[in-house]
Amino acid sequence: VTFLAQPKNPLRLSASAVIDEYFAGAGCPNEWESFMELKDQIKRMIVERLFLNVEPEDIDNDAPLMQTYGIDSVALFELVVGLEDEFGVVMDDSDFQIDTFKNVNSIAAFVEQKQAA
């Protein structure tokens, strides 16, 4: 499978994350790399905006952000500002869904969808 050869550090990619990547529909190597880069950017944004005491690469793509990092509605607002400022996302009323902010995977999928629209 082509995409399995792509990770820069396969040891840091859990099996579930690999499966997530595959089923996210990013099968083409270039799209896959681009999607991975987007996730890295999102992780950096999360760490920077929330002043988290973790390295961006230590955030699992599928780790529940609210439970793992204690992100509340107040902190979520900082993430929304970050998505707008750094990714050019314009939030519509219907975008405020809990599933959007569940984990890095869901945020990346949301950003990709908004940028494509």
Added chain:
Amino acid sequence: MTQSSVAADIATVPLFFDTPDGARLFGVWREAQPATNTGTVWVVCPPFAEEEKSAHRALAQVCEALCRRGDSSLFMQYRGTGDSAGDFATSTLAQWQLDIAAACNEARRRYPAQRLGVIGLRLGATLAALEANAVGADCLVLLEPILQGRQVLSAMSQRKRLRAMMTQHEGQVAAESQTALSSAPAEPTDDIEDFDGWGVGAALRADLQALDLMVQMPAFAGSTLLLQIGPRAEIAAGLQKLLARLQEPSASAAAQAIVMQPFWNLLDYVYPDALIQTLLGADLGLAARTDRRESVTTYDANRPASPPDASGTERAVAFENVAGQQLIGVYHEAAGAATAVITLHGWTGYRTGPHQMLTRAAREFAAAGCSVLRFDFAGRGDSGGDTEVATLATMADDTHAAISWCREAGHSRVVLLGLCSGCEVAVAAAAEEGVQGLALWSAPVFAAVASDARTSRKRLHHLKAYARKLLRPATYAKIVTGRLDKKAIRQVVTQGGGGEARNVESGEPGHLPPGWRAAALRGFEGVRYPQLWIYGTADPTTAEALAWYRQHAAVPATVHLVEGANHSYYSLAWEREVIAHTKAWLAELVQ
């Protein structure tokens, strides 16, 4: 990180003062002791709505720091906000600009020959910039000013949607715990838009829509320091434009970025060390401005503040706790009332409560014949004491001091009204002499340590992260060079760390004394007077907490569930329901 408490060398005086158009404003005056102002008198202008609650302690600490170097400060509250008289919903930006001018006059009245500085945060910075020239300020410090008022409305709308989203989610969790599913609160019927319990009227919304600092800011001849606060070290484009605009009239203006958390948008406290260091180290061009300063003047401490308003119902008060720390509060006096309600705010809040709920409740209770004392625990709001060492035990001691104050004011009986963690303090003080009732709003399980499930989940995550790090060469380099943070690792692996240890009994500063929880619980289990417990049905902690209180209370309580409400009742409708039920319960209790 270190922080300082209000020391004996600072006089902290809560007061009311009047505006020329008859509004009555609350402020906290601070000055070094002995009262010899050798520097500048500052007026501190707070941000808007819930940002004010989050930023209050940090701004109070900024005032203290300025005071320690010999400056004085007046930390003001606009009409309709905080403890100031008036209705938030009908306020306007023009009125708040008048309020800043009145605060500057009040500061000048105390030290007429001193230089005047104005500090503002967010919308407070914007209003300060609009008013600085008119009040003749010598210098201006703008902390993250709002450039366009519509940004405020947009941010409030987004916060509201996020809060609604979280409430809906938590309501589903609560439903699984046998309480009802969240439902949206009813919108107010008049022309007021409800932003999480802050009713913003049409005039204020129109004012905000029209506000454009770049266009409306008058030229200011004094020195200006523009501070960006956030994750970035580079000044954002918008603030660079503002800086250029400030420099236009050949005035002294500089900008600086401070990398720190936006403390006006946090539930937890952040000590504003970086901000304070920047302010104390900044060259505001004051040394060269000697035109206003003729001599060092001393303030007449015996000079009375503005008299109470005509009704005389609200008074600024200060009293000491057992540790000799000064506690700041507001007393709402109802003529002839034998009973006083003492409000106990939440862990990270202060005396006004979330969305000013405790202020509004106190006014309603006082109008109905119950006196009310609202105060800040030590280490919170404007009171003395260290933020980080406050515990439920120190807060219970503070409550004891408040009960004594009420007794001296002629109230033989008191009702303790807690909100969130304030309920735990009420439980701890329940057996105090003179307490005749408890009203608990969103009471959590008393003095619980962090839930095992949550702690385990966080610990597992951190352990996984450390396991991954063991696969990296950089980790071994850190081990070899001794740069590994062993303390942090030990904390994560053994305790969970940080706030997880909040209610640990050890006797160390910031921990509870050994045996405190059991002793307090025995006191609570022994009381047999009436209690009112109010919860929101979308608060995921409701079911567990209600079960706990039912198990430990000696007599059945009156229970009221607010349909669809979240933990802090973030809507006008929920707030009104909570206050109305409590008022009716109080009326029965004291009749």
